[in-house]
Amino acid sequence: MKDNWKLVKTETTYTDPVLRVEHRDFHFKKNDSVGTFTVISMKNWAVIVPVTAEGKLVLVKQFRVGTCDVSYEFPGGAVETGEDPLIGGARELVEETGYEGELTELVRMNPNPAFMDNTCYLYLAVNCVKTSELFLDPFEDVEPAEFSLSEVEQMILNGQISHSISIAAYGAYIASLRQV
Known part of the structure; x- marks a missing residue:
């Protein structure tokens, strides 16, 4: 083809x-x-599914100018030109949440291959612990918080989490749990 x-x-x-x-x-x-x-x-993106040792998922709450609304999402952002996506993902995790963890790749996906050419790297970060304050860009307003699996599922179903890449990341995370 x-x-x-x-x-x-x-x-x-x-x-x-x-x-x-x-x-x-x-x-x-x-x-x-x-x-x-x-x-x-x-640019390519990295999105991280951070999981604490207690099994809580770390999400960030932030205002998004595209929808003019608040969004709950997994932390992530653009991978800088020439930057290893894993390193970029670890950087974004610390910047947006103050957490660090052990990162492994879940999956790579194309957000919308019909008219976009970038790749989104989805990572799982396990044993996440808060190690620092946030390091936000001048126009970032981010609040990290921990949620249980059932809380995240409810947030997806009731529309509180509507960020499509975060929903895909959650699905990849759940699929990875079933592979163990």
Whole structure:
């Protein structure tokens, strides 16, 4: 299937510190025509499912400008260019929660491959303990808190957790528990 598509041209139409918008022309062999597709190019992300020794999950509560609302999420953020995603994930965990733990990769996913080209690395952090204060960016307003598995499930079902990547991370975490 991949052989039916050939990238013939890429044009960047917008760039800012968060994203780049590209128009990509692909030749589609099945109908011998060229179509233009819009792609949002962003940094890769790391999202961490932090679990304490007591089995509590650490979530962050923060205001999100995209929805103009408060969101409960697992900690995470952009992986800097050239940075190992595991190192970026560990950094984000400390910055947003003050917790440290032992990180292992759960899964890699593409948040929306229809028009985004980045990868999100989902990590599990076990034996998490609070070791420091938060190290927030100038426009971050984050409150970490611990929740039980059943509380997180209720928060997902009642819409308190609506962040799709956090819901996927929770699903990957639950699937990993079943593999043991």
